[in-house]
Amino acid sequence: MASPHKVLLSLLSITLFSFSVSPVSSQHEHPLDPLSPVEFSLIRDAVKRSYGASGENVTFQYVGLDEPDKSLVHSWMSSQASKKPPPRRASVVVRLHGQTHELVVDLSSHQPSIVSKEVYHGHGFPMLTIEEQTDAIELPRTHDEFIQSIKNRGLDMSSVVCSTFAVGWYGELRSRRVVKVLAFYTNGTVNFYMRPIEGIVVVVDLDLMKIVKYHDRFATTVPTAEDTEYRLEKQNPPFGPHLRGAAIVQPHGLGFDIKGHTISWANWKLHLGFDVRVGPIISLASIYDLEKDKYRQYAGNIMWRHTEVGIPDVKINEVRSDVSLVVRSVSTVGNYDYILDWEFKPSGAIKFEVGLTGVLEVKAVNYTHASQIKEDEYGTMVGANTIATHHDHFFTYHLDLDVDGAPNSFVKTNLITKPVAEEGVPRKSYWTVSSKTARTESEAQLHLGLEPCDLIVVNPNKQTKVGNNVGYRLIPGPIASPILFRDDYPQIRSAFTNNNLWVTPYNKSEKWASGRYVDQSRGDDTLAVWTKRNRKIENEDIVLWYTLGFHHVPYQEDFPIMPTLSGGFELRPTNFFDRNPVLKTKSPEPVILSCKP
Amino acid sequence: MASPHKVLLSLLSITLFSFSVSPVSSQHEHPLDPLSPVEFSLIRDAVKRSYGASGENVTFQYVGLDEPDKSLVHSWMSSQASKKPPPRRASVVVRLHGQTHELVVDLSSHQPSIVSKEVYHGHGFPMLTIEEQTDAIELPRTHDEFIQSIKNRGLDMSSVVCSTFAVGWYGELRSRRVVKVLAFYTNGTVNFYMRPIEGIVVVVDLDLMKIVKYHDRFATTVPTAEDTEYRLEKQNPPFGPHLRGAAIVQPHGLGFDIKGHTISWANWKLHLGFDVRVGPIISLASIYDLEKDKYRQYAGNIMWRHTEVGIPDVKINEVRSDVSLVVRSVSTVGNYDYILDWEFKPSGAIKFEVGLTGVLEVKAVNYTHASQIKEDEYGTMVGANTIATHHDHFFTYHLDLDVDGAPNSFVKTNLITKPVAEEGVPRKSYWTVSSKTARTESEAQLHLGLEPCDLIVVNPNKQTKVGNNVGYRLIPGPIASPILFRDDYPQIRSAFTNNNLWVTPYNKSEKWASGRYVDQSRGDDTLAVWTKRNRKIENEDIVLWYTLGFHHVPYQEDFPIMPTLSGGFELRPTNFFDRNPVLKTKSPEPVILSCKP
Known part of the structure; x- marks a missing residue:
């Protein structure tokens, strides 16, 4: 009996990024702060009250911050938080009598109230509690x-x-x-x-x-x-391999500062929110007026270096150590554990990494040795009677970059080979770049891996001193694309992974690539559908959707619990600064300790 | 005047890997130890002496260890170094009277002697001194x-x-x-x-x-x-961004042990040699009886983890911290600096990373602003009068894996989509694997990025308990392939980068992918030429050649010195162990210090 193997889809990790040189207020109450325990109680009471006698039967499937419009947040921030913050609202989804209700609860007034209530009649169901x-x-x-x-x-x-x-x-x-x-x-x-x-x-x-x-x-x-x-x-002995303990000591302090949900570290400042569906949300990340959560890799990574022996009688050896801020979250989804790292670097680069660990999904079989298997068992024998099945992991990142302001364009810089046919020049070819700005959504859709290119978000209204548009580029890591048939049901539902990259105009309601109601969805409310309108994206407030994927053929080392397997991508400043922004960064002072363990 | 842009070829980093469970002797004198200063003097004297009166005009272009045959090294190792070591020899290239001479110097006897001397008549010249x-x-x-x-x-x-x-x-x-x-x-x-x-x-x-x-x-x-x-x-003030100092403290010791050129750490043991042309050479890396140079990332990386809440009344949260051994070398090639890291993990994985930093090659122009440029200038304006030119970096790794013994095979496991046409099954497709062992060199040549696959070196003669062939797989990072015309002169010379991966039978003389004499070579002595013989590689002692590439379009952040840009790949055990080899590894004990800065 051919039981087609299971595709594990992980539709998560929506991240909001905003690059700007404007300062971020560090007041404790920020319009993007996640809902507090007190607010959750107020919401629960207000919703139950609004349903009268039926209130007791209501189940809460989703409660999260209804983010204020970007413009309101920016205007509040540019007032240095002296203005009244935008109205604070929660987005709530409840089930009652077999129906899905969508509510908006206003929390600004003393007595929270329901400002909108609608019954959802589309396909798909809300998250399970x-x-x-x-x-x-x-x-x-x-x-x-x-x-x-x-x-x-x-x-x-x-x-x-x-x-x-x-x-x-x-x-x-x-x-x-x-x-x-x-x-x-x-x-x-x-x-x-x-x-x-x-x-x-x-x-x-x-x-x-x-x-x-x-x-x-x-x-x-x-x-x-x-x-x-x-x-x-x-576990029984022998244990091993044995690893020696080590500690990181920072006698001059941790180097980062947390006020409310705003984190400052080195030249970065960012707001770290949280949503029950997507996990951490990083917003308003700005570099220049400076921002954290945790240090890593502090042990000899090199920010930049050069040894110069080309000048007679001069010997130069300049090295600057790198220090990063890592915002890490771990999400356990049943058997699997996902480690999500955002690594901020003083150079302006941000590295995104996903680590896969936890426990595989396996199926039981009567076989005890691989030689007994005569037909496709859709996986690898990792132990007697145990087949770990083939599966995929896809992570779609919502990257709302505002490079030096909201109106941005997406530029694809193709590396193209040109013939040389000039008299007396023996070279036959060279490569150069040909940049094209995507005018509409369809022009930005990309299936990576076939042709070399740089992927840049620029602000077409701002130039560096020598006249380049300021920008940030996305440097992909290893690429994996879905390999199911496009008209297969799981792929209809996850059609938003059909491209590695999509670009859309910012739209507050387009938050989750997989749509609002994923359980049993029919794929009619996903990024792949919204983007069919083919809207204008040139010199607009745009959002990048990048999908990171893994095809996982399990092996015996993944049994009974798998060592972390990682992949990622990078955002890197691209003519955003007039020159190397860490040229004048000193390596941290060496720490000399007298310690007693 | 169209001056075709320059392609910077970095033909380096040859690495020898050998995986085996056999113990490695840690005696001080190892047949793979690099030549010592005393040996260099002996070689100089012996060579000069052998040329008589002309000896004074000899210039030494290359002097390095002539590695003994693998079989001799293995036989010496299996005797626990009780046997006499294999004859110690040096490979020497000198120039005299406009000719290249190749010499082998025997160092085993009391008085070193020339055992072979040949004049090279082929194309290309030796390294510059x-x-x-x-x-x-x-x-x-x-x-x-x-x-x-x-x-x-x-x-x-x-x-x-x-x-x-x-x-x-x-x-x-x-x-x-x-x-x-x-x-x-x-x-x-x-x-x-x-x-x-x-x-x-x-x-x-x-x-x-x-x-x-x-x-x-x-x-x-x-x-x-x-x-x-x-x-x-x-530099003038203001300095910044400011980074706080941190120190890694290991009160229980460094955790690695260096005897001669043999490094032991956790479950690894390896030999670290050095060659003036390729830099560090890692040989005989074996995992089981354990092997180092430097610790990194010690700060919260996760070897594996799982949170389990699925069993009533049981709450499990198991995490093991990861610690790696990093062997790092930095190579300054004129203006550029290359950081080469080999990261050994207790799980058996090895991560290879190349970091690019240093100074770009630029050309001077009369333009001061990008808007003045009307024709292709083959680069990016990074400052007034300054164009940083487009270029490539390619690194070819010589990976001589002996997975549990020398006779190995290269298996390409393709991920293929299959239709489901069974009555009553609504699924339309699924993916599975189809493995193919490369019988000859041409069958193993790969241009990556087009189709999903796992690339595995297996020992076809050794199985795990449940019957899988023991192996190690190569997990590529981001891929870049040459984009010059194949018949262009630089590409004829660097045709060994035309595939991302090649597999050859082990041959002591095939050491450098770019050939023995690279300066002005005509590409007639490279990997691409040797492999045309299409030799058998199934169940043989085989070598993988993996090329890591970067197409570099410079940006202003790279001026006047560039922040490190990195890429890499990974080797990972693949049914090499019967199960997760770090299941029984304890996280290092927490370090509690009382310190005074």
Whole structure:
């Protein structure tokens, strides 16, 4: 039976970047601050109140800051926060009686109030709450057929753990709000993902909170618990390899300053927000008047260097050490863990890195040796009875760059080969650049890897002293693009990954590349659809959407928990400064310590 | 006048890797140790003596270790260094009376002797010595026409600095051993590369050590010294951005051990050699019985982690910190500085990174603003009168992997999309893998970036417990390939960059991808030529040649000295271990210090 392998789509990490030389106020209450615990309570009370008697049945699927218009934030900032901040609002999605309601709650007045309420009639469902997932995975435990299935397999119910999985959309005309519940076995390990109990289909309707479909199709050997534990206290000697301890000491202070949600470090200043769906949101990052969270790599990275022996009797060896600010967040999505790093450098560069770790998804098989496998099992045998399945990871970054102001253009600088046919010149070719500004959205869509090019966001209204447009460029890392058929259902839904890069005009409502309601979406509300309008993007407030991807063929080293695998990209100033902005940066003073461990 | 832009080719970084689980002796005298100062003296004396009266005219162009055959090194190692080491020999290239002589000097006996002496009659010339470059750049100073040219430009001879540049090969039938000498101006800066004196052609014959061609073609404004200084003591306030000092403290010791040229760290052991042409050579890197030079990134990188909340009433948060060993070398090639890092990880991964910094090559023009430029100037205006020219950097790594023994195969695992046409299955496609072992050299040649694939070196004779072939895979970073015409002279000479990856059977004489004599070579002794024999590479001792490239369009931030730009690739164990090799690694103990700065 060909069970087509599963594609794990990670639709996350929306990041807002704004480059400007304007100073950022460091007042404690900032219009982009995430909602506070007090505000969450006020919102809950206001929403429940507004539904009267039905209020008790409302479930909160999403609550987040409804960001004020950019122009209002900028105007508040340019007033050095002396102006009244823009109205503070929350965006709320609730479920009630099987319907999705979208609300906007105003928090500016003393008594918070609902300023907008609409029932959503489109496709797709909101995010699952922890509570409803917890309820759903408890249902099989008291379901007679499930109890029988576990018994038939000779397994002990007290060691069975369940987990919810989204059902996707495969062309069904009608969708109900359901999830699949899969069963796993602990019994000697916490790494239950390595012990799937195969063949049981359990579908739970979340609105009814009951099992609406049950089917025991087949059984396989459950892989052994042996070698799957990752907790330190469960490991037996010998341990190793042994690593020596090290500490970073900064006797002159940490070097960064946090006021409210605003971080200052070296020549950077930025606002770090948070959203339950996308995680950290970095806004208003500005370099010049200077900005942090954590130091890294402090051990001999080189910002720039040069040794010069070309001048008689002069010997020059100039080196400046590099220090970076790393904003790190870790997001555990079920079995997988994603490490998201934003590394800010004094040179103006920002490096984005995603690290993949955690536990693979595996399926159980009756095979115990690779030589027994005669047909496609959609993965690698990583242990006896255990196939780790092929899968993809895609991360779409929302990069709202305002290079020295909002009106920007996207310029693709192609590196092109030209023939040399001049008399007396033996060279036959050379390469040069040909720059093209994208006028509309379709002109900016890019499938990378085929031709060499530089990808630059410029401010066409601002020049350096010698007349280059100020800009920032995106330097891609390793590229991976989707390899499913374009008309396959998962790819219809994730069509926003069909290009590595898209550029759109800024639009407050276009926040998540995958659309507002991803669960069972039909792909009709994604970046790929919005951009079909082919809007003007030249000298406009524009947003870059960059997709970072990994095709993951697992190997045995990824079992039972995988060593971090990383990829990323870089934003780098491009004629943004008149010259090297760290030319006059001194290496930090050497630290001399007298320490007692 | 169209002066086709210059392509900077960096043909370096040959690295020898050998993966095996066999223990490496850590005796002080190792057959792969680089030549010692005493040995250099012995070689000089022996060579001079062998030429009798002509001995005084001999110039030494290259002296390096003639590595013993691999089999001899392995047999010596497996004897725990109790056997006599293999004969110690040096490979020497000298010039005498306008000819290139190749010598092998035996150092095993008490009195070193020449065991082989041949005159080389092929194309290309050996490396330039520092001494002959120093002599060559002094010649213009006393050359009447040059003195007149400097005077005509109103410049002061005492501030003129010259530098040598290879002339390349453009189809000439006869070549002499010549270099171009270009002139620059200091006068207020040490960054003379930013002040080229254009239009003067000086060609020096190195064998005659005299100017054989002189032509003053045209003059341009020499760019100002202003803003070009990079030395700290020449900078005026304000300084910044300010970075705080930090120190890494390892109270339990550095964690690595160096005996002779053998480095042990964590689960790694490796031999670090050195060659004047390629820099550091890492050999016999083995993981299991453990091997170093320097710590990095020690600050919160994550080897692996997982948070688990899926088991009722159990909360798990397991994290292991990562620590790496970095072997770093910096190579200044005239104006440019290359930072070469090899990062060894306890997980068995090795990350290769190249950092580009130093000073750009620029040309002087009469323009002072970009708007004045009406035709292709082959670069970016980075300052008044200053165009930084487009160029490429290519680094070819010689990766001699012996995965668990010498006989290995190269396997390309293609990720392929397959249709699903099964009744009742709504999915339309899925992807799977199709592995193909390269039988001959031509089957392994790869132009990356077009199709997704995993590139694996396996030992087809060794399997893991569940039956996968043990292997290591190469994970490419960003890809750049040459974009000159294939029949253009520079590309004929650097045809070994035409593929991103080549695989050859091990051959002691095939050491440098660019051939033995690169200066004015005609490309007839490169990897691209050797591999035309299309030898068998399946289950053989094989070598991977990986080319890392950068197309560099300069920007103003790169002036007057460029912030480091990096790229790299990774080697990662692939079913080499039965499971995650760092599962049982403990994070280093936290360091608690009482310090006084």
